[in-house]
Amino acid sequence: MVEKHIKSLLYNHDCVIIPDFGGLIARYVPARISPVKHTLSPPSKMIAFNEKLVLNDGLLISTIAHQDQVSKADAQQRVAEFVHQAKASLQQEKRFELKEIGVFRYNAERRLVFEYQEADNMLEDSFGLPELSARPVKQEEPAVLRTLIKERQQELVEERQPLRRRIKRAYNVAAGLALAGLSVSALYFLSLQDEYNLSSLNPITVFTSGYTAPAAAQPERYADGYVPFTEEERVAYYADMLPASDAPEVAEDKTYEPEGSASITSGFEDTGFDTEDVAEEAIAATEDAAEEAPAHIIYTKDGRSYIISGGYARLENAEMGRAQLMEQGHEEVHILLPQPGSRLFRVALASFPSKEEAQASLTAYREKYGETLWVLNN
Incomplete structure (x- = not known):
């Protein structure tokens, strides 16, 4: 209750003395601008503390006696109990909080230090004034100018599209001409080689290049007295052209059987293999494992x-x-x-x-x- 009276007195007075503890002093703070937060704060009061102001001026005790309708002796007793509680909290917890006003602490020199916590604006002239946030003003272009800029951008896009198409078409034509020129140049250099003919471009010659063609003289169809080959001559001619085969001859009537095949078959027949026996053994193994488990x-x-x-x-x-x-x-x-x-x-x-x-x-x-x-x- 004493804290409530202290706060109400700070609204109307510049100094409130707490007997045997110290005095709270209110000073005027003008409006201020925060360059970091971009805020504008209204004028207010800032509370400070002076531990040397301990003499009782009667303001706090008289206010408590009048508002609570008690005697001055009772009011003084309440203030004394509040001061005792504050000092005990400072001794045990090293801090004492005066709600909605500030916090008391001891510094390294065992001097009482007060930290003001601004919650409400205690200046009556600034009652109801909020903290304003300053936002940068963005200058907008006129609507007519925005329309003209948008139309100009669309025209530039339309102009760039035909140019890109022309460049792409020219690139395709140049690539085609380059390929055609390379093909003609390759054919020309091939024609300069000795013993060049069109049959050298046949891919089958890659597989038949491992042997040499027979030196037998080929017949001339358009010569005088040309006589076609007989069937025996034709077979002999193509037999000389084909490469000799090194594959071993295998008898047609002989049937291949791997060694030991009979013994393998007989082995399975002698053992008397049965799937039911395997299933019974698997079930028995599972039961044995279950019996051995905890x-x-x-x-x-x-x-x-x-x-x-x-x-x-x-x-x-x-x-x-x-x-x-x-x-x-x-x-x-x-x-x-x-x-x-x-x-x-x-x-x-x-x-x-x-x-x-x-x-x-x-x-x-x-x-x-x-x-x-x-x-x-x-």
Whole structure:
């Protein structure tokens, strides 16, 4: 309550003395401009503190006695209690906050320092004046000038498009002429070579260049007395042109059988291999693995209902959860491996033959271990 009276007095007075503590002094601050925030602040009051003003001038005590309708002795008692509370807070917390006015602290020299926190403008002449933000004014061009500039930009775009098309067309023509010139030059240089003919451009000659053609004289069709080849001569002529084959001859009637094939077949027949025996062995191996696993881990569906306390993504975390439950005094705790469509290892507090028995016991378990328990049918 004393803080409220101190603030109301600062609106109408320039100095408010708190007996045995110090005096708050209000001074006028003119309007100011912040070049960083670009704001304009109205005139106001700034509060300072002087710890040497400790003599009671009666202003604060008289105001409390008049407004609260108490005696001056009671008002003085309230002020004394406020001062005692402020000094105790400074000794213990090293600070004391005067709400909506400022904060008192001790500096390195153990002198009382006051930091003013401007919340409300305490100057009556500036009542209701807000802080103004100065925004830069952007000069806009006239509407007619903006229209002319937009039309000129559109004309420039339209002028650039035909120029680009002409450049592209000229580039295509130049590229075509360059390719044609290179092709003609290549043919010309090829014609200058010795023994040049058009058949050298045939790609099949690349594969047949590994052997030399036979030196047999070819017949001249247009010579006098030309006689065509017989069938035997034609076959002999083409046989000389074809390269000799180094492939070994294979008898037509001989059937190739790899060595040891009979022994491989007989081996399978003697063993009496059967898929049913393999399936039975796999099932037996799974059952042996389940028997060797810890008794608290349930691998397969057993038709029972379990009260689940939580699910874990890893088996190690599920073991830790089980250990915590056993430390709390619960003896029977199981871990159910993930079922099809799930990846969680579930920790079960209890198991029951049917779902009805598990639901009936769920309320009692929830009272002891929490409301997050639920029933899982395995």
